[in-house]
Amino acid sequence: MGSNLTIQKDKTVKMKNKHALVIGASMTGLVTARVLSDYFEQVTVLERDELNATPTSRKSVPQGQHLHALLAKGRYLLNHYFPGLTDELVAQGALEGDPTEKTNWFVDGGYRYKTKLGHTAILLTRPLVETTVRRRVMDLPNVTIVTKVDVKELLASADKARVLGVKLEHRQADGKPEVSELHADLVVDCAGRGSAAVKWLAALGFDKPAEETIKVDLAYATRTYRRRPEQGDEAYFISPTPPHEFCGAGAFPVDGDRWVVTLAGYFGNHPPADEKGFNEFARNLPAPDIYNLIKDSEPLTEIVTFKYPHSLRRRYEALKRHPEGYLVLGDALCSFNPIYGQGMTSASLQADALNTLLAQADGNLQGLWRRFYPAASKVVDGPWQLAAGADFAYPQAQGRKPAGADLINNYIARLQRATHHEPVVHSAFIACTNLLAPTSSLFAPHIVWRVWRYGGQRSRPAARRALSTFASHSAD
Numbered sequence: 418m419g420s421n422l423t424i425q426k427d428k429t430v431k432m433k434n435k436h437a438l439v440i441g442a443s444m445t446g447l448v449t450a451r452v453l454s455d456y457f458e459q460v461t462v463l464e465r466d467e468l469n470a471t472p473t474s475r476k477s478v479p480q481g482q483h484l485h486a487l488l489a490k491g492r493y494l495l496n497h498y499f500p501g502l503t504d505e506l507v508a509q510g511a512l513e514g515d516p517t518e519k520t521n522w523f524v525d526g527g528y529r530y531k532t533k534l535g536h537t538a539i540l541l542t543r544p545l546v547e548t549t550v551r552r553r554v555m556d557l558p559n560v561t562i563v564t565k566v567d568v569k570e571l572l573a574s575a576d577k578a579r580v581l582g583v584k585l586e587h588r589q590a591d592g593k594p595e596v597s598e599l600h601a602d603l604v605v606d607c608a609g610r611g612s613a614a615v616k617w618l619a620a621l622g623f624d625k626p627a628e629e630t631i632k633v634d635l636a637y638a639t640r641t642y643r644r645r646p647e648q649g650d651e652a653y654f655i656s657p658t659p660p661h662e663f664c665g666a667g668a669f670p671v672d673g674d675r676w677v678v679t680l681a682g683y684f685g686n687h688p689p690a691d692e693k694g695f696n697e698f699a700r701n702l703p704a705p706d707i708y709n710l711i712k713d714s715e716p717l718t719e720i721v722t723f724k725y726p727h728s729l730r731r732r733y734e735a736l737k738r739h740p741e742g743y744l745v746l747g748d749a750l751c752s753f754n755p756i757y758g759q760g761m762t763s764a765s766l767q768a769d770a771l772n773t774l775l776a777q778a779d780g781n782l783q784g785l786w787r788r789f790y791p792a793a794s795k796v797v798d799g800p801w802q803l804a805a806g807a808d809f810a811y812p813q814a815q816g817r818k819p820a821g822a823d824l825i826n827n828y829i830a831r832l833q834r835a836t837h838h839e840p841v842v843h844s845a846f847i848a849c850t851n852l853l854a855p856t857s858s859l860f861a862p863h864i865v866w867r868v869w870r871y872g873g874q875r876s877r878p879a880a881r882r883a884l885s886t887f888a889s890h891s892a893d
Contacts, residue, residue, distance in 0.1 A: 510672030
């Protein structure tokens with residue numbers, strides 16, 4: 418097929434469905450391929466990039482060099498589909514820990530109270546987790562990965578009611594594309610924000626799904642530093658407090674004894690890409706932790722940037738007409754502000770919902786889209802509400818503001834302050850952001866009482882002392 422990475426395995430599994438296509442070998446595409454491998458004799462993953470056997474950032478994942486974490490719920494799901502994955506990642510240098518115990522998180526004038534959630538998340542680089550999961554997928558006997566291939570359009574039945582496959586262009590060494598067609602019983606579009614799904618569906622005569630956008634004009638700047646043993650292995654996070662603070666940052670210890678440090682700014686308050694400007698931006702953050710960390714650390718990379726103009730949710734669940742044999746999943750369905758790092762976990766939950774529906778229907782694909790999109794919408798609701806709520810705490814955010822958003826944001830602001838003092842509130846918030854609990858759990862009576870009781874107080878002196886200790890330690 419003219420690709421540099423085509424892995425063919427013996428087809429020893431006999432199943433009801435013959436062939437599934439997955440567009441995109443991102444984390445979303447890889448987990449989806451794993452799910453489909455239980456229901457199809459053959460699964461083919463189509464990827465436009467060249468893929469390396471070692472962890473390497475790639476063009477189609479421009480956010481791949483920035484801060485990433487595998488949340489607790491995502492870790493559980495990936496370990497379910499890829500048993501032993503956590504141990505494999507940790508053996509390669511990823512750091513596993515309780516997110517409420519191992520993170521120094523500054524928000525609204527103080528630090529969250531350190532406690533134990535009882536669940537673990539993983540801090541690592543995006544290339545490490547993606548390469549490791551891809552290796553597992555490649556080992557599946559009925560999965561094929563094809564690289565350096567562009568999907569140009571959908572193939573459909575004469576009445577346009579069913580997608581039958583895709584038309585491809587394989588990029589050749591001589592620069593001349595080789596055009597071919599690939600047929601399948603199901604095509605799942607995991608191509609991310611760059612997906613052409615809306616255009617392809619329109620070409621077949623189907624309506625465009627309704628869209629919700631929230632403009633935030635967010636930008637990142639990231640640099641990797643050498644991590645010295647005396648700096649420890651705890652994460653640092655500084656969140657801006659709306660509506661007057663626009664800049665924040667995170668520093669995660671990751672594989673390879675490194676720090677990944679990402680600076681971020683909303684609404685034009687973007688971090689610079691030069692060293693002097695980068696350091697000055699860090700120095701002017703609401704807390705000095707990250708500046709103290711990087712000012713004497715050895716940079717290992719240049720500064721890389723990434724712009725995120727808006728969040729986008731497509732309401733496929735509201736469509737009345739849609740072709741059989743085609744689904745949209747992951748960022749192609751909903752791409753939200755990555756403020757809480759929920760992208761990989763949300764996509765895994767969507768793939769897991771697809772697995773549940775296929776199992777319930779004994780692999781029957783008829784009407785799958787009618788069942789899948791409402792299920793995926795329920796998965797997306799939680800992280801979308803959290804991210805949208807954080808965005809609309811700024812009056813500069815542009816989009817359809819949900820009814821009651823200001824009232825909820827006032828409550829969440831008080832909840833954030835309560836996390837400075839109250840371990841139950843902190844644990845509830847982190848469980849929610851790790852997608853272990855629904856957003857409604859933050860409004861349970863025992864949480865509301867604690868938020869009312871403790872939300873009017875500011876940072877504990879002990880938290881400030883901890884910061885001072887870190888600052889002086891970093892200066893040694």
